[in-house]
Amino acid sequence: EDQVTQSPEALRLQEGESSSLNCSYTVSGLRGLFWYRQDPGKGPEFLFTLYSAGEEKEKERLKATLTKKESFLHITAPKPEDSATYLCAVGYTGGFKTIFGAGTRLFVKA
Amino acid sequence: DVKVTQSSRYLVKRTGEKVFLECVQDMDHENMFWYRQDPGLGLRLIYFSYDVKMKEKGDIPEGYSVSREKKERFSLILESASTNQTSMYLCKSFDSSSYEQYFGPGTRLTVT
Known part of the structure; x- marks a missing residue:
């Protein structure tokens, strides 16, 4: 069954405390893996697309990486304004x- | 810098009413999507359209229909609103060559 699982459900950090969010997936024919940021009551804001294993993308304090089974969103030295829900999605054939x-x-x- | 707009931010309707939600994008994207977002269930695809007058069912199309008469406009129609359609509705515009994509601000619909 095609599935996308994110962990942890919630993460509490101190300002400056770096960490990673995980997105594991099982789909056939991955076309792209997408990361979004969503603030309460608003639509998701697109952050990155990753297409193949080994690819990395960066934006300010965020860095996304991709393997054949999972993606990580690394947050370096986060600030309070980075507080949000981070969504992962996969596009497939x-x-x-x-x-x-x-x-x-x-x-x-x- | 407006990219995707939705006709209402908040909407309250009664059971049985016909409801229209409209989405407009200004990026000339071919592909437009309607999702609903519910706590614990995430975003689920209702319908999408890859061209004018073209549409395809998503994962939860029951109780909904769509219309795409112009490239920039994609409408979601609830034929007879029910309380289980109370949700946040999100429209997305998507460019299949660059994978550039934008969501609208969302419409929070309450059906009483």
């Missing part, structure tokens, strides 16, 4: 359908 993970809620305390 058969169309432009995507499967979303349930998200990781990140809280960064000053």
Whole structure:
């Protein structure tokens, strides 16, 4: 069964305390793995697309990596404004359908 | 810098009413999607469209229909609203060559 699982469900960090969020997936024919940030009451904001194992993308304090079975979103020296829910999704063959993970809620305390 | 807009941020409707949610994008993307987001269930695809007048069912199309008469506009229709359709509805615009994608701000629909 095609599936996307994110862990942990919630993560509490002190400002400056680096950590990683995990997204594991089982789909056939991966077309792309997507990371988003979602603030409460708003639509998700697209962050990255990763296409193949070994690929890395960076944006400010965020760095996304991809293997054949999982992706990591590394957050370096987070700030309180990085607090949000981070969503992972995979696009797979058969169309432009995507499967979303349930998200990781990140809280960064000053 | 507006990219994807949705017709309402909040909407309250009664059971049995016909509900129209509209999404407009200004990026000339071919592909547009409607999702609903519920606590504990994540985002689930209702319908998507890859061209004008073209549509495909997503994972949970029951109770919904869509219309795409113009490239920039994708409408979601609840034929007869029910309480289990209370949710956050999100529209997405997607470019299949660059994978550039944008979500709208969402419509929080409450059906009483």
